[in-house]
Amino acid sequence: MRVVIAEDDPEHRSYLAGVIAGWGHEVLQAADxxxxxxxxxxxxxxxxxxxxxxxxxxxxxxxxxxxxxxKLPPAIVMTAFGSLEKALQTIHxxxxxxxxxxxxxxxxxxxxxxxxxxxxxxxxxxxxxRRELAFRGVLGxxxxxxxxxxxxFDTIRQVAxxxxxxxxxxxxxxxxELVARAIHDHSKRSAGPFVALNCAAIPETLIESELFGHExxxxxxxxxxxxxxxxxxxxxxxxxxxxxxxPMAMQAKLLRVLEDFQxxxxxxxxxxxxxxxxxxxxxxxxVKAIQDGKLREDxxxxxxxxxxxxxxxxxRKEDIPPIVEAMIHSLNRKHDxxxxxxxxxxxxxxxxxxxxxxxxxxxNIVERAVILTGxxxxxxxxxxxxxRPAVTVAPARVxxxxxETQPAAPEQTVEHSxxxxxxxPVKVGMTVLEAERLLIEATLAHAGMNKxxxxxxxxxxxxxxxxxxxxxxxxxxxxxxxxxxxPL
Numbered sequence: 001m002r003v004v005i006a007e008d009d010p011e012h013r014s015y016l017a018g019v020i021a022g023w024g025h026e027v028l029q030a031a032d033x034x035x036x037x038x039x040x041x042x043x044x045x046x047x048x049x050x051x052x053x054x055x056x057x058x059x060x061x062x063x064x065x066x067x068x069x070x071k072l073p074p075a076i077v078m079t080a081f082g083s084l085e086k087a088l089q090t091i092h093x094x095x096x097x098x099x100x101x102x103x104x105x106x107x108x109x110x111x112x113x114x115x116x117x118x119x120x121x122x123x124x125x126x127x128x129x130r131r132e133l134a135f136r137g138v139l140g141x142x143x144x145x146x147x148x149x150x151x152x153f154d155t156i157r158q159v160a161x162x163x164x165x166x167x168x169x170x171x172x173x174x175x176x177e178l179v180a181r182a183i184h185d186h187s188k189r190s191a192g193p194f195v196a197l198n199c200a201a202i203p204e205t206l207i208e209s210e211l212f213g214h215e216x217x218x219x220x221x222x223x224x225x226x227x228x229x230x231x232x233x234x235x236x237x238x239x240x241x242x243x244x245x246x247p248m249a250m251q252a253k254l255l256r257v258l259e260d261f262q263x264x265x266x267x268x269x270x271x272x273x274x275x276x277x278x279x280x281x282x283x284x285x286x287v288k289a290i291q292d293g294k295l296r297e298d299x300x301x302x303x304x305x306x307x308x309x310x311x312x313x314x315x316r317k318e319d320i321p322p323i324v325e326a327m328i329h330s331l332n333r334k335h336d337x338x339x340x341x342x343x344x345x346x347x348x349x350x351x352x353x354x355x356x357x358x359x360x361x362x363x364n365i366v367e368r369a370v371i372l373t374g375x376x377x378x379x380x381x382x383x384x385x386x387x388r389p390a391v392t393v394a395p396a397r398v399x400x401x402x403x404e405t406q407p408a409a410p411e412q413t414v415e416h417s418x419x420x421x422x423x424x425p426v427k428v429g430m431t432v433l434e435a436e437r438l439l440i441e442a443t444l445a446h447a448g449m450n451k452x453x454x455x456x457x458x459x460x461x462x463x464x465x466x467x468x469x470x471x472x473x474x475x476x477x478x479x480x481x482x483x484x485x486x487p488l
Contacts (some may be wrong), residue, residue: 001117002026002043006050007037015051016201019106020113033057040071046120047113048075055280067233070188074116076109078102099481103434125448141178146316152179152308159306160186166301167243168281170310173360177241179308183279184237193238197229207250209266219269230263233276243303244284244294244463251296259300274488278303313362320350323359324366328378331370338375342366345380371456436471441467 001027007013010031017027024442028045030036031200034057036050042346050068052059059077066072098112142153159166160183168176177196202210213228227236240246246254257263260286262273280303312317324342334338342350346369355361369378381427426440440458447454455465 001113001120002028003047003049004028004030004036004039004053006030006033006048006217008032008051008054008060016029016104016109019109020049023076026112033059033062036062036330037065037442040066040073041069045073045123047116049078049113050075051078053080058110062086067191070191074119076100076116078104098325109458113245142175142182143326144319145322146311146319148311148316149319152310155306155308156182156186157396159183159308163187163277164308165277165303165307166279166308167286167300168279168308168310169286170281170283171312171331171358172283173358174185174310174312175359176283176310177239179310180239180279182283184239184277186276187237189236189277193233194237194239195229195233196239196241198241201241204247207247208253211250211254212263212265214266215268222267225265228265230257230274230276231265231272235275236277238276240278240280242282243280243299244282244286244289248293248296255296255299255302258299271368309388313358317351320348323362326372327363335367335371337370337373339373340377342369342373342378343380346378349380368456371453372452374450423449436468440468440472 002021005013005016005476006029007029009015013029013031017029020190021027026175028039028043028356032054033050034151035277036048037057050059050062055160056204057065063077064073071079078101078214079099080102098116099332100109100112105244125371135207142149142156144152154458156179165171166180166183168179170176181194184190190436199207209226209228211228215229216222240254243251258278260270261276263274264271265295282295284294285294286300286304290300302347324347331337344345350362350365352453366378373379381472440454443457444451444454447457451465452462452470455462
């Protein structure tokens with residue numbers, strides 16, 4: 001384990017270095033915070049042992065700077081007698097691992113070094129595990145074993161550690177925000193915020209305020225100061241979704257921010273620093289968007305330092321099985337279901353579709369299948385992809401004369417859950433309400449009287465189902481009362 005000791009007292013520093021080296025660790029010494037910063041930035045450091053009061057750069061500034069740059073290893077703060085409150089505040093606000101009062105109790109120091117080293121190793125192992133998973137077809141929430149997704153993963157791994165802007169393109173539903181989050185999570189800014197702004201969902205009159213923020217009274221309705229997306233993303237990543245929908249005037253203002261990373265809230269005089277990394281996405285063809293006057297060419301070249309194009313799901317159907325497996329695990333937690341896996345028949349049905357809605361459409365279908373299945377494997381016979389519950393409709397009776405002149409009408413069926421082979425008999429002469437009641441009661445029986453699942457099968461809300469059942473109960477009660485009061 002490599003330990004950096006930041007201590008301005010040379011005798012105390014040398015003493016601690018000798019003791020820690022005697023415990024089998026590699027020790028690097030720094031006379032102040034500036035030297036410690038250089039040591040931590042220039043090599044892999046497992047634990048930082050630092051004093052608070054030092055010349056040039058003190059311990060407070062050392063921890064604050066390394067934390068802002070996401071380079072802070074587990075840190076143990078040494079504090080003089082009487083400054084315990086400051087040490088606790090430093091640990092809480094700046095990310096120290098623990099503290100020790102001087103004179104240092106060596107057994108306590110050894111225990112804390114062991115704990116801090118274990119934390120450092122765990123962080124390194126997690127990072128290595130994420131890298132291995134990426135090579136096996138998993139990167140954050142992105143999943144894919146196809147060559148196309150392997151290229152996407154490679155680009156993310158290359159660009160994430162840098163500060164370069166990224167443009168992500170692809171059809172709606174392909175997972176552009178997931179790519180942006182993966183870039184953020186694997187960057188040096190991962191400890192900072194990830195702020196997403198959908199440029200297509202914000203009215204043109206409000207987008208400047210949403211992006212830059214505003215001061216109180218800067219316009220009608222500005223009753224208080226508002227922090228914009230740029231300021232909220234300070235120290236992290238700003239994701240601009242649907243960049244091609246941003247008004248051209250706002251694109252010009254965004255370009256200026258990206259050139260000098262300075263911005264000003266609406267109604268403010270002071271400029272603020274935009275310490276953000278910008279990742280943008282669009283479902284438009286950028287070149288065509290420029291030709292159509294929807295995207296500024298200079299903004300495109302400023303953001304398009306790295307370009308990641310997400311392939312549509314129909315072009316990488318070999319990714320469907322692992323995506324579905326991951327979705328099942330996630331949806332089980334969401335809906336408290338116990339689905340084990342998707343059957344080969346169900347997966348084969350999914351791979352036959354064209355997937356105009358891409359992964360978003362796939363998730364909707366898998367979610368429906370998980371809810372309908374409840375537990376065990378998803379079978380194609382139990383949850384036909386995209387099917388709606390329905391009824392068997394008996395043909396209307398016709399006279400013998402009409403039957404001679406009319407072709408035989410086939411039985412009209414609308415798809416019903418295949419686990420119920422009997423269907424629901426609907427006879428000519430029934431009212432719509434009577435047929436509806438038969439369907440609802442049969443679906444409830446099929447769902448094991450689970451109203452939430454029945455409502456999902458019927459494609460109605462649970463509230464509507466409860467209202468219908470209450471209506472049927474009232475009608476039955478009124479009918480029974482009428483029978484009881486009828487004269488014999």
